[in-house]
Amino acid sequence: MNSSELALYLEAGFIDFNIETDERFLPKILTNNQQEQVKVLENLLFELEHCDEFFFSVAFVTNSGIACLIDTLKELENKHIKGKILASQYQNFTEPRALRRLLQFPNLELKIITSDYNFHAKGYLFHTHATSAKDENYTMIVGSSNLTQSALTVNREWNVQLSSMKDGALIRQMQEELNQAWDDASPVTEEWIAAYERIYGEARSQRQRAYTKIHKLYKINPNKMQAAALQNIAALRAEGKNRALLISATGTGKTYLSAFDVRAAQPKRCLFIVHRGLIARKSKESFEQIIDEHITTGLFTSGHREIDRDYVFATVQTLVKDENLHAFAPDAFDYIIIDEAHHAGAKSYQKVLSYFKPKFLLGMTATPERSDDCDIF
Incomplete structure (x- = not known):
């Protein structure tokens, strides 16, 4: 994608939807729609398969979410495509098992936000292939989808997907946010996961007790x-x-x-x-x-x-x-x-x-x- 092509995509996305363009780079809303058989996951997998580097930042990572990506992640490992994944300790919802599965990939760097318990950002950034340096471009997906199976395939999620040249202001801002969060995060190791498991178990039990309690307040009828x-x-x-x-x-x-x-x-x-x-x-x-x-x-x-x-x-x-x-x-x-x-x-x-x-x-x-x-x- 070069600058003239991008200008056409932006014109179609923000001025006139009648303009015919390659939908891959067209600004769009990504959501899960069971009736139309559309999933956020499909776009995520497509971008992973066509990128040469990626950076994920999410509040929650679950084993089911990793399971959705596992085959593609193995392909990226074989192709030596590097990636960064940043999770959060927000509400201690991220699953230890999911972190362990990610640690198995030598091409991935894995960190977690532990100092900011309010970190709830969800964003996916892909560096896409370019024939020359001036055509270097990125695709970003920012919205509500965490790295969970439900968020990627079932839940009513809203995400915006945009493409940009490497010097675009929006991409620059996105990179700054990601890099700052990455610098503030802690590396995930097996030792860290072992210590976190106890915290995760206690939080999970508390969530379940609260869930059961609120259901007891409202009688469920056949x-x-x-x-x-x-x-x-x-x-x-x-x-x-x-x-x-x-x-x-x-x-x-x-x-x-x-x-x-x-x-x-x-x-x-x-x-x-x-x-x-x-x-x-x-x-x-x-x-x-x-x-x-x-x-x-x-x-x-x-x-x-x-x-x-x-x-x-x-x-x-x-x-x-x-x-x-x-x-x-x-x-x-x-x-x-x-x-x-x-x-x-x-x-x-x-x-x-x-x-x-x-x-x-x-x-x-x-x-x-x-x-x-x-x-x-």
Whole structure:
């Protein structure tokens, strides 16, 4: 891009949108729009793939955000493209695991703002290829998107993307801001992350307690679909039935529905079985918004063994091991829930289901049919 081309892009961006130009350099608003299948991430990846140097400054960095970029970051490492990433300790939200993943790249420099707890800036700067020094140019993205999966793909974010020659006043100002913040930041090392992990864990627990508390102030009620399903499940129990299969599309609130039914059934103990640890944690958090405060909840997954709680959220991979399964009596749980019940035909699930003798068993799935002729019904 040379100065005459840039002038055309600026004219189209700020004077007359009818002018036909290369959209790559056209000033634009970047946002996530699921209906139009547009994501901020797409622009970020494009600029990374076409730059020869980059500088990110964000308040939050999460593991999910790094996962969105990981393949491109590996390509940049192979091409020896250098980059700087500046994070912030703002609200101690940046995840230690994300920082560790970034430390693995020798072409990246990683720092974090620790002295300014109000640092909340989000900006992405790319130095783009040039055929000559006078054509050297930059692209900047400044707005609301942090380096998280939600901010790059789902959240309603607003960001402005602009391109400039190297001597443009806006780019110069952007570079000054970035360099000043970089100079004030601390290098991220494994030792720093180890010390930060304790702080991060405490902050995360405080956020979760506050989140749960505010939800307790507002009673969450079943939606129309959930209310109808709950009536049907209650009718089955009234008829003496001891199991039910809930078939509902993804995203319709099956976990909340199961929590509503558990609250109605009031079992002494409940077991919620899933196939991934992350889902177990999320399900536990959902239940805690619905059930009574005196009921204790716990995880039984890789790294967690909270088997003495009233309601236990477990992965099938952990439960299926003999030493774990036999840690519970067969009648330990009055109510058992199988998430993604279309997996229940697998040997691991069959072993667990054959062992336990609950008073009521609820399976939940969006896709009950299996290709191996196993009858989930």
